[in-house]
């Protein structure tokens with residue numbers, strides 16, 4: 001496929017998107033406007049019970065949706081989210097009773113929780129997966145205990161009584177405004193650079209760092225944001241309830257309901273939390289009225305069954321996808337390059353053209369060492385790679401090639417000295433190493449599976465140093481995708497690609513970082529000779545046109561032989577040869593350690 005074809009394909013993709021816009025895409029928004037209109041009418045009915053019921057529904061939505069920013073977008077299951085609601089409620093109640101004006105009380109609630117969320121992010125984000133979930137769950141009893149014991153501030157077990165004003169209507173409209181703002185923020189987040197940092201983290205944190213994303217500030221940011229919005233939910237609820245005590249705002253029996261609602265609807269989907277809240281809230285009310293004694297048990301059972309039979313949530317179920325009118329609810333939110341931006345593409349990759357200076361050392365490793373327990377995978381490696389070189393890194397299985405790449409890109413922290421482009425990498429994070437100019441592919445490809453080809457590449461482009469805004473990064477992505485032969489797959493999810501296509505995507509993603517040093521880890525296995533030639537052509541172009549220095553780990557020696565200037569051979573973590581190709585192949589130790597084996601593999 002030529003770049004011209006790609007431009008056409010992408011323009012067609014954008015045209016499809018435009019064609020879908022007027023009629024079908026407007027429907028949900030029209031529905032949303034009608035829904036807001038109906039909600040505005042609820043207080044006009046003059047039935048306080050109905051107003052209070054819908055008010056509680058709105059607060060549940062604020063909680064479930066704000067939870068989903070951290071759960072659905074970033075992939076961190078924060079079971080303690082409800083604690084932000086409780087702390088917000090207390091901060092609001094305490095400041096209101098101290099005579100602070102109501103609007104300021106909301107600000108205080110937000111600020112207190114934002115601060116608490118920021119501080120707790122430091123220990124919490126040292127954990128991952130189940131450990132993170134359990135640690136966050138512990139926040140709830142801890143907060144409850146504090147609320148009981150700091151009785152001078154919180155009233156202890158007696159709770160806090162707020163001024164007995166009738167505020168249902170004001171609280172209702174405030175909650176409605178907050179719910180609308182929460183939904184709008186969800187849309188903005190999922191289309192923003194920050195949102196894409198979170199989506200990358202959800203997919204693969206290490207890969208996210210390797211493409212230049214600073215992950216801790218992103219995680220801290222989403223914790224603070226989701227906490228602040230939950231705090232507003234708690235504040236408005238406390239205002240309306242006129243009374244709060246520790247079990248009401250921190251109790252485990254209610255704390256997990258918003259999480260269950262988001263998961264039930266479809267965490268990570270735009271409409272997931274909203275549908276989950278609407279349905280589970282209705283079920284909850286029905287059970288409360290009709291089987292009040294057993295309601296918690298039946299509610300729990302329903303949630304268990306949903307988890308068992310619809311793990312992705314209702315909107316991802318076959319049932320929803322089978323009904324054409326509902327399909328839009330299960331649609332994932334992806335950004336596509338726009339037609340106008342694609343037209344700006346040209347025959348060359350949108351990369352700086354560097355003129356390498358062969359006398360200049362780009363990579364220097366001195367006594368680089370990495371051990372796993374007693375296994376020294378990389379053992380006092382000394383190598384120098386000069387600007388513009390294409391170096392083959394070879395060795396038998398387990399000789400330390402991938403570990404060496406992992407050391408250079410700081411996936412592992414090695415000992416010894418590591419200098420890239422004159423910069424000592426000691427103490428640098430992975431994203432800083434990427435900013436210095438190290439791009440890499442992984443031996444087992446690690447694209448962001450639930451994002452599209454275009455998004456995968458655009459993330460690297462937008463997060464590189466001085467990278468463009470997301471729309472321009474998406475436009476750039478088309479050029480890199482075309483270069484590696486994925487120009488007609490821009491809108492496809494990366495996890496639907498074949499292994500080889502994933503490897504190509506990783507090459508495109510690494511190039512979008514504008515690396516000075518490109519580490520390529522085993523791409524040729526499984527390729528046909530013609531495909532290998534094409535890949536070798538890419539490596540040649542990367543070096544000859546753009547001046548990028550390449551280190552290529554490869555078992556298929558015939559592939560390397562077409563392009564490398566020099567061969568570095570590893571054996572048991574040590575360099576046993578470092579010589580021009582012609583010389584290296586005559587070295588008996590090299591033949592014994594690697595080439596004999598490879599030759600056998602290739603049937604020579």
Ligand SMILES: Nc1ncnc2c1ncn2[C@@H]1O[C@H](COP(=O)(O)OP(=O)(O)OP(=O)(O)O)[C@@H](O)[C@H]1O
Pocket residue numbers: 372375376377395396397398399400401402403404443
């Ligand atoms: N995360 C890890 N934990 C423990 N040991 C590891 C880890 N990663 C690599 N090793 C060990 O380090 C040694 C070098 O492995 P490495 O993957 O770097 O070799 P390689 O030359 O890339 O092999 P291959 O050609 O099979 O990819 C092996 O003994 C391997 O078992």
